[in-house]
Amino acid sequence: MPETRGRLTANAPLAKLTWFKTGGPAELLFEPADAGDLAAFLSALPEWVPVMGLGLGSNLIIRDGGVNGVVVRLGKGFSGVEKIDGLTLKLGGGTSGVLASSSARDHGIAGLEFLKSIPGSVGGFVRMNGGAYGREVKDILVEAEVVLRSGERRVFTPDDLNYSYRHSDLPEGAIVTSATMRGERGDPAAIQSEMDRISEAREASQPLRTKTGGSTFKNPPGERAWELVDRAGCRGLAIGDAQVSEKHTNFLINNGNATSAEIEALGEEVRRRVLENSGIELEWEIRRVGLTADEAARDEAAR
Known part of the structure; x- marks a missing residue:
């Protein structure tokens, strides 16, 4: 190495x-x-x-x-926040949405409040065009500094990333090390009020105090994923300790000792039932990576 x-x-x-x-x-x-x-x-x-x-x-x-x-x-080392001008912040790729939005508030910059509601960090927001409550990263991103798999350092604009719903053209293996985002002038008290409203809405509707991965499926055009899951009778559906949340049906939760295989299998069963019920094929929003236990065992045996 x-x-x-x-x-x-x-x-x-x-x-x-x-x-x-x-x-x-x-x-x-x-x-x-x-x-x-x-x-x-x-x-x-x-x-x-x-x-x-x-x-x-x-x-x-x-x-x-x-x-x-x-x-x-x-x-x-990647969670810093730097003020560029009165409306612009440079955020490290490891900066959480909570820190990004609260830093914007402290500088009187509105328009970044929605970042507080997205679980994850700035690098992931940039890659997935993260969004909530009517706004997306593409609305506020000026540019992102990226290290490509080759080690080359590049700067990408929103046009380079070709954003669409929960998607970008960021190359595979590329790592976002920072992102420059621009909002609009705002009153810190009003910004805090909006952040509080978002927090209260999330607390009321999402299973935040469980082991979960966030929104499981993308919303199909003109539809809401949670409603499709609910209509297919999947509320509370479980495989082992993996369960569809009773509180918000677009969330899968680990009730204790679920395996990744059980969580993924539950998601696939939900997709099957939704397709059978509505004719709509849900697309995963949660990334699924790595080897199954069987694949890893075969790899180990072949070494």
Whole structure:
């Protein structure tokens, strides 16, 4: 492996780093010191080694057999917030939505309140065009600094990313190290009031105090995923300790000792029932990555 100023850990447990608290280990977990360290590491890493970014572990199922290659996790060195001008902030790729929105409030910048409601970090928001309450990242993004799998450092604009609903054209293996976002002038008290409203709405409607991954399926055009799931009779449906939330049917929850396989199987069963009931094929919003337990066992036996 290339030398690094950050931390490199072999066979690193990932379950504790995800919201579902499930899944196998990373073959290698890399926590770079800074963007330069990440770029140097990736440029020296053999091309055949796969690379995956890991933020706060929301909207993610890591399968029980773990992840081959390198998982990159951005730590405290990537969670800074810098004021560029009266309306613009530069946010580290590891910055949480809560910190991003509260920093904007402190600077009297409105329009970023919705970030508080999205579980995850800025890097994931940029990749997935994260959004909620009528706004999306594409509405506020000026540019994103990215380290490509090759180690090349690039700057992407929203046009480069070709945003659509919960999608961007960010290349596979690329890691967002920072994002510059612009809002509008606002009163901090009014911004806080809007953030409070969003928090209250989430608390009332979502199973926030459970082991969950966030919204499971994308909303099909003209439809709401949770309503399709509910109409298909899936509220409370369970496989093992994995269950469709009674509170919000577009959330899957781990009621205790669910495996990633059970959570994914439950999601696929929900998709099957919705298709049978409504003719609509739900698309996963949660990313599913890594090897199943059987695939990992076969890999190990072949070595």
